[in-house]
Amino acid sequence: MLITVNDETHDVAATTLAELLEELGYRGARIATALNGHFVPALQRAATPLADGMRVEVVAPMQGG
Amino acid sequence: MDVLFYGQALSSPLMLGTAQYPSPEILRDAVLAARPGVVTVSLRREAAREKTGQAFWSLIQELGVPVLPNTAGCHTVKEAVTTAHMAREVFGTDWVKLEVIGEQDTLQPDVFGLVEAARILSEDGFKVFPYTTEDLVVAERLLACGCEVLMPWGAPIGSGRGLNNVFGLRALRAHFPGVPLVVDAGLGVPSHAAQALELGYDAVLINTAVARAGNPAEMARAFSLAVEAGRLGRAADPMEERDMAAPSTPVAGKAFLG
Secondary structure, three states: OEEEEOOEEEEOOOOEHHHHHHHHOOOOOOOEEEEOOEEEOHHHOOOOEOOOOOEEEEEEEEEOO | OOOEEOOEEOOOOEEEEOOOOOOHHHHHHHHHHHOOOEEEEEEEEOOOOOOHHHHHHHHHHHHOOOEEEEOOOOOOHHHHHHHHHHHHHHHOOOEEEEOOEOOOOOOOEOHHHHHHHHHHHHHOOOEEEEEEOOOHHHHHHHHHOOOOOEEEEOOOOOOOOOOOOHHHHHHHHHHOOOOOEEEEOOOOOHHHHHHHHHOOOOEEEEOHHHHOOOOHHHHHHHHHHHHHHHHHHHHOOOOOOOOOOOOOOOOOOOOOOO
């Protein structure tokens, strides 16, 4: 299944958002996620199914003013 | 008495941004020199293989200063609201410095989108610090939405021009005597920060002026002294201005030498 993560397309085996993050190596990272532009809380990632062509955003703390 | 920001006193009226420093070490030195009441932080895309955000988060935790996440770079209500939700989860705080940018050259807020986003987020339990202009009507609307703090700009973000509209900022202070007010954006040198506190503003937010100084740590310390001077000056009740000179040395008893 093709999923776009932060504008990069990945061919993944994952079927949920939680599995996707695990597969891509985000385990343990302090991140937040959005699916097709909608925020998905950490607790809902395991229950959030993926479909071909979905767009995922993964963000983390960064310097800001 | 300490000014409360959503019920919380800050240890200093200086809020310090964490962006644009030459290195993480210099950022750390600047924060240690400034001893700010909060540091502002943001969110950006994280690549799994690089984990740059994780290193930054470790540094911020080590500094032990409360964080104020921003929605910098957001141009729509939806973007800003989604970013605020992600920030609340990542940073573990319901404080958010709400930016909805409306114009690319001046980076001034889209005040219509700002009011709408502030209402949505306030209803959702966020404690919103809106980056706004000095417009009194917009300020009224933001307060009516549930905002308990206002952050008017001094000048365009990163411009270093100081307080562009002193009259407007003074009017805002006078209209909302009980609302914590923070000058956010546009300050360039410590005297600008002192002036904001002398006008009765409760805090200032500085980033570029410190990060882009030749010596960020020294500039951070200078700003920290400036806000303290400004606050003390305000509390000491400044004299009134007058148009004509008035001799400070007594005239009575002066020797006649003509």
